[in-house]
Amino acid sequence: MPELPEVETIRRQLQSRIVGKTIKKVQVLYPKLVRDLSGADFIARLKGKRIGDVLRQGKLILIRLNGKETLVMHLKMTGRLLLTQSASFVKSPSSHLEAIFTFSDGSQMFYADLRRFGYMKILPTQDEAVLVEKESLGIDFFDERLTLPEFTRLIRSRGKSQIKPLLMDQTLISGIGNIYAQEACFAAKIYPLRKAETLRDAEIEDLYNALHEILNKAIQKRGSSSDAYVDAFGQQGEFVPYLKIYGREGKPCPRCKTKLQKKNIGGRGTVFCAKCQK
Ligand SMILES: [Zn+2]
Structure with missing residues (x-):
């Protein structure tokens, strides 16, 4: 999507x-x-x-x-x-x-x-x-009102939720889907099934910064054509080679070489490294 x-x-x-x-x-x-x-x-x-x-x-x-x-x-x-x-x-x-x-x-x-x-x-x-x-659409991730304190407040407002499905919940924050939620959890070294209430402030900050960095870079590369997506000129996006874990289950973790695992989380396949995502 x-x-x-x-x-x-x-x-x-x-x-x-x-x-x-x-x-x-x-x-x-x-x-x-x-x-x-x-x-x-x-x-x-x-x-x-x-x-x-x-x-x-x-x-x-x-x-x-x-x-x-x-x-x-x-x-x-x-x-x-x-x-x-x-x-x-x-x-x-x-x-x-x-x-x-x-x-x-x-x-x-x-x-x-x-x-x-x-x-x-x-x-x-x-x-x-x-x-x-x-449509119960939450604030856009790039809305300037979504500062780190506001992001932290929103994440903490749904403390019982698991972090990866929470990032994808369009009613809280809109724009992030299955690919970029996985990539951000990996970049921030956070296990995607962690409950939001267990995240320390520094971890939420890492997640916020990772999302900014990954989403901005993906825009520069005109998105990820891992599925049917093409841009308005019919061209594939060029971000797939920069994806660290999405679609790479069974391959070595780019950080620690442990074999990447895949779990179904909230109905969506999710790849993670069991060693470096805690
Ligand atoms: Zn790893």
């Missing part, structure tokens, strides 16, 4: 290409893509709108339109937003193309989704905060 670095990569690419453009035409090929509106109403409300800005909250993309409306998109497991038509999967019937946006300059944006869990909806821009409440 695209996590913060992948969604941020797409957001930046969209921002560089579509801000200022006017939507001339929208085609919805898979009506269930649209939430809370009929496909026809969705199309009618978007037609003629100009793109003002492209924002991100956790894993959600928010496209601000003139007329004080916001187009909200969630890529879920396998959604792909593409600005290029040349990518072979857009042309292929197996790409599961769900929507096509055509701008007044003739350029296009495509939404394809193999597993079809992604969605789009339109909200009054003033309801973006309500959206965050309704």
Whole structure:
């Protein structure tokens, strides 16, 4: 699933290409893509709108339109937003193309989704905060209000939870998923099943710093294409070679050479080093 670095990569690419453009035409090929509106109403409300800005909250993309409306998109497991038509999967019937946006300059944006869990909806821009409440979305990890003391307070507020699923809990802090939660626990030398209340302040600080470092570096490399993810130009992200433990069970720990183990934690496979993660 695209996590913060992948969604941020797409957001930046969209921002560089579509801000200022006017939507001339929208085609919805898979009506269930649209939430809370009929496909026809969705199309009618978007037609003629100009793109003002492209924002991100956790894993959600928010496209601000003139007329004080916001187009909200969630890529879920396998959604792909593409600005290029040349990518072979857009042309292929197996790409599961769900929507096509055509701008007044003739350029296009495509939404394809193999597993079809992604969605789009339109909200009054003033309801973006309500959206965050309704979807119970926690503060974005890169929100400047998420300082170390605030991060520590949030982690301690769910003391009985295990740390790795807690980091992935979008209702507490949004943006971190299965890949980066594992990598951060490894970098901070924390066993992913530790209860949050057992973490010392210094360990929470290590986790906070590790997340900043890993997520920033992953954005620089346009994310991790360990699954279906590609960026808005159809290119794979380049962060996979920098992943230390994700997908590396049975291989030696990059720190101590102990064989890496894998456990199912909260329904998600989690790799860790039993020796150096305590
Ligand atoms: Zn180790």
